[in-house]
Amino acid sequence: MDQTDGASSLQQRWFADRYAANARFVSDLAEPLIKNLAPCSGELILDLGCGDGALTKLVAEAGAMVVGVDASLDQIKACQNLGIPAAVMDGHNLAFKEVFDAILTNAALHWMTSPNDVIDAMWNALKPGGRVIGEMGGAGNIARITRALTEALTRRNLQDRIVFPWFFPNEADYCERLESRGFVVNYMALMPRPTPLPGEITDWLDTFGEQFLFLLPERERAAFKEEVAEELEADLFDPNGRWVADYVRLRFTATRPEEA
16 A cells, blocks of 8 residues: 555554664663763663664663553564563653663664653753763764755655655754753763665665655655665765764763762
């Protein structure tokens, strides 16, 4: 069945098997966050946007008690299958009040497009003295990919229907948001990180770009993806025969101060 008018209202979907096949690099490249988190035995830690639990499991193996939350039921089931307590929850409105010693969040905050609400939710979920360690897409993330998508949709006169599904802040922007809520920012760095993909750029588009694809009838999507891939080949297809996504990551640590 074709998706026609109304397709733009469809949201990005998360399937654990597709994510594992096309996006395992997301958790693999974030393992240094575990070192920054330094989880301790007896701590209670929240993994905000836990996905299928690959990174969450590493926290648990370090001896901490960990809970995962994610907006995707399919991802939550995969996380639970690893033996990790996990629940479907919107990161803009976490149902916790001063219970966690720390929050870990990787590659999730940029999908939450009301960032101040998320920062409020993290503040409320942390105990006084608690810490948050995070990595997200930052300013300039996937700029070439989004430009190619936008240009291909513009050629189809669909530019007015594009809804940008991400929030990619720079250092100053996100630091100001955290500090305005009361967090002490301990570290903030924007890092270009060109990232080899495990397969084709079209697989990446299927995994992460559905809100663009949904603007088209289903019968037109394969040709659209190939058109975008052709546009990106000169910039993102390396001499070794691999696609390399133009990722830029914003990594940060912050603390909710102890109460006076």
